[in-house]
Amino acid sequence: MQAWRVRRNGEPNEVMRLEEVERPVPGEGQVLLRVRAATVNFPDALLCRGQYQVRPPLPFTPGVEVCGETGDGRRVIANPVLPHGGFAEYTLADAAGLLPAPDSLDDAGAAALCVGYQTGWFGLHRRARLRAGETLLVHAAAGGAGSAAVQLGKAAGATVIGVTGGPEKAAAARESGCDLVIDRHAQDVVATVKEATGGRGADVVYDPVGGDAYTMGAKCVAFEGRIVVVGFASGTVPAPMLHHALVKNYSIAGLHWGLYRQKDPAAVRDCHRELTRLAAEGAIAPPISERVPLKEAADAVQRVAAGTTTGRLVVFPGAVEAPRTGAVADGSRTRRGDTR
Structure with a gap:
């Protein structure tokens, strides 16, 4: 073969x-x-x-x-x-x-x-406890992991803001369902998020990028918000400023989906049944x-x-x-x- x-x-x-x-x-x-x-x-x-x-x-x-x-x-x-x-x-x-x-x-x-949607589902629902009506900020929203998080956020009833780099990726993020797309090459991410949320910021930040993306997310996360660290596609592992998390009252949650396959395989199967249902309904694709x-x-x-x-x-x-x-x-x- x-x-x-x-x-x-x-x-x-x-x-x-x-x-x-x-x-x-x-x-x-x-x-x-x-x-x-x-x-x-x-x-x-x-x-x-x-x-x-x-x-x-x-x-x-x-x-x-x-x-x-x-x-x-x-x-x-x-x-x-x-x-x-x-x-x-x-x-x-x-x-x-x-x-x-x-x-x-x-x-x-x-x-x-499997990988992108299971990661997104566990990140948003198990780690961040995303609720309907909240604002979700997704970095790299045009990529595989990001587009899955966008669709799952919309299916959960959240308002989704996607961050991308360039017009082509911005268009792809809109097609995935983002309510607002920010081109980081042409716009100030933090200022745009604050303006779009009336100064509150994003309730949940989904970050598969790390580096500068994490820093931006920390600057525009809401009071009692949650940052979900999914990966470091930028190649840079950020050093969180824990005093900043303390004074702004937000949480930082890590998500390694592969660990669920070892520690809680039943949860992976339950997630797959939910994803299958959402796919059949056309909520995710x-x-x-x-x-x-x-x-x-x-x-x-x-x-x-x-x-x-x-x-x-x-x-x-x-x-x-x-x-x-x-x-x-x-x-x-x-x-x-x-x-x-």
């Missing part, structure tokens, strides 16, 4: 190589999946660089989120067991962790439903910006790492899936045709 392999750490487009390898053999409690679609996530780039919290042994195949097919024909969502990641024709997953792929989503949409063949996976990972993409990029080891008609496919485009 074909699989992308990383034999040394570095930038994705330098260290990922498409190779012919043997199919992986399932261990105890594992299942072999045929990969129908694999979503590109920022952690894939961190894995290539050797900067992720999990460091699989070299060589390994990246790809942490797939829609796959079991040997008995079930269509499932899974997080592959590294080092056998999802950018391959076949992958391995823990049988206990398989989730049914929603019928309302095509393979691309199903592959993109992963924005698939590009569908690419397996041979272009390294380029896709590199572009996500560079922050130049919007929505989700999805890799297809087989024929590239044509978008379904309807909400899931809106805004989707396929590179180099619908099939290869």
Whole structure:
């Protein structure tokens, strides 16, 4: 089978190589999946660089989120067991962790439903306790993690303010449902949030970026607000000013979704049922910006790492899936045709 392999750490487009390898053999409690679609996530780039919290042994195949097919024909969502990641024709997953792929989503949409939307749901509902009528500020609102948080915030009845960088990303954030979009390249984020909220600020700040984004969020969080730290896509881990949190009465909550899979797998399954319901109702729909063949996976990972993409990029080891008609496919485009 074909699989992308990383034999040394570095930038994705330098260290990922498409190779012919043997199919992986399932261990105890594992299942072999045929990969129908694999979503590109920022952690894939961190894995290539050797900067992720999990460091699989070299060589390994990246790809942490797939829609796959079991040997008995079930269509499932899974997080592959590294080092056998999802950018391959076949992958391995823990049988206990398989989730049914929603019928309302095509393979691309199903592959993109897990990491970003589960992270968003746990961040907003378990960690921040977002309530209807509150204001949610989402950094990197045009990206995969950000767009999921935007849609989940709207589904929860919040007013959502999205922060992006540039006109194209601002347009994508509006399409995801933001009530207000702030282009940080052209506008003062803190002043605009304060003006939009009558001086109160945002009740919840969702931050997958870190660095300057965290600093801006802390400056415009409301009294008794909550900042949810999801990741550090900027590459800079901020040092929170705890005296500032004290005098402004706000909370800082960390969110590592993978820990729920270890500590509370039942909560992950409950979340998936809720996400499936929301998808069936049309309240959430992963924005698939590009569908690419397996041979272009390294380029896709590199572009996500560079922050130049919007929505989700999805890799297809087989024929590239044509978008379904309807909400899931809106805004989707396929590179180099619908099939290869």
